[in-house]
Amino acid sequence: MKSIAQKAEKKQRAEEKKGAKKKERIIWYANKHGKSSASRKYQESLSNIKRWSKQYDGTWQSLLCKSRRPHSHSNQHTLSEEADITEVWSKHGCKGMDYVYCVLVKDYGYTRMQIL
Incomplete structure (x- = not known):
């Protein structure tokens, strides 16, 4: 059925x-x-x-109508970026998001802009 x-x-x-x-x-x-x-x-x-x-x-x-859905996620984090973020957050998460972002930029070469 x-x-x-x-x-x-x-x-x-x-x-x-x-x-x-x-x-x-x-x-x-x-x-x-x-x-x-x-x-x-x-x-x-x-x-x-x-x-x-x-x-x-x-x-x-x-x-016929064509699909309008996006075929890529251009802003999605890569797996390595996600692993870095998780690692830094577990170590320094209690110090706040700004501190975690600074550590990512300085030590891990993170290049994305911080969204406020």
Whole structure:
């Protein structure tokens, strides 16, 4: 038996496919009758139709929404930095965060800025 989340995901994918097919119909009409005419007929903004036309490669899959999630964590500490921070904090944590930061900069070559 499918879970509620799986059913919701399946429904969402069906809605995305439906939207992409609608965009494809609009692009087809725009190529035949012009973008302004398609904009008026389908009540979509001209900028959307222009963007979809650029994005369209002949298949409706090209009009699906792309992922917007970040593909990297540029500010994430490396494992060696985490180990250094943990070590210094265990030795000097009672003296405060400013002191720990100074020790990291002086003794461990820590180069990140201190966030207040």
